[in-house]
Amino acid sequence: MADSSIRPGQFSSQEGAFAVRAEQRGGATVVLPTGEIDLNASPFLRQELKRIQTSRPQRLIVDLAGVPYMDSSGVATLVEAMQFARKNSTKLVLCGMQDKVRSIFEIARLETVFTIVPDVDAAMSV
């Protein structure tokens, strides 16, 4: 569901209680999901990331500060995005992870596979 109040270069879409917003910042595309990412929300996130990645951004930042919970379906969605990014020479960076979300990356031993930094500012320069 597009939000007409968003400026050109930005978009916002929503599926139930889960929403995805994206904006351009200094040559990077910043994606801001909001809500829990489980099997109910991850297909929508996957769809939105795919749509964003078709424009082959140089740097794609996924800011997870608004995500209090993620299960393995969310992790799988981000792994898929990372693989797509590598094929297209896009630098994919994750930031803003809450402890509960970070722990699932650690359990899956993916915390070193992704580039993970504290916040968007750090993600712009890493």
Place this chain on the structure above:
Amino acid sequence: MAQPASSSSSPPKSAVGDIGEPPQIRLQLMSNPQYLSGARELVGAVAKRLGFADEACGKIALAVDEALCNVIRHGYGRETNRPIWVSIWPLIEPGEQVSAAASKARGGGDTLPSALRIVIEDEARQVDPAVIRSRDLEEIRPGGLGVHIIKAVMDEVVYERREKVGMRLTMIKRRTPEADDHMDRSNCKEYGGG
């Protein structure tokens, strides 16, 4: 509330201890991902009420979420109208569930269980439990992490075929002593999400 087809006349039997009494909680939900958040919140809140620390509550809710996801995706092939049952037994000692009499003998509502047994049952196609295992984490690819996560966050995990139809997953999480230090019943949080 409907009972699993194979256990409607007798208590379920599990490889992780005999389950001689009805569960303290039994939730039936349809295999629709929309209900995952509600199931997580219920299980996390129950674990909190039973004295588990915040981190353990989150892990228990995560394990239930992953188990339900596996049933929905692999068991039912994403059909959204098939039944799943989540049953919960607080355990005083490993292998001993809390009965009303036992709870009363130990001081009633103040009794904290030493562990939580959670059983998830379905009517999906039966598979050999031996083939349900974690995948190699060195292989970086989407999917296949659910079983690994469940085994990583729970203390005991057993898959088995139900007597007539479907599969049963029994998970046990033990309460660590430090959980008591963190317990604050007046400040219960929700554990489905944040």
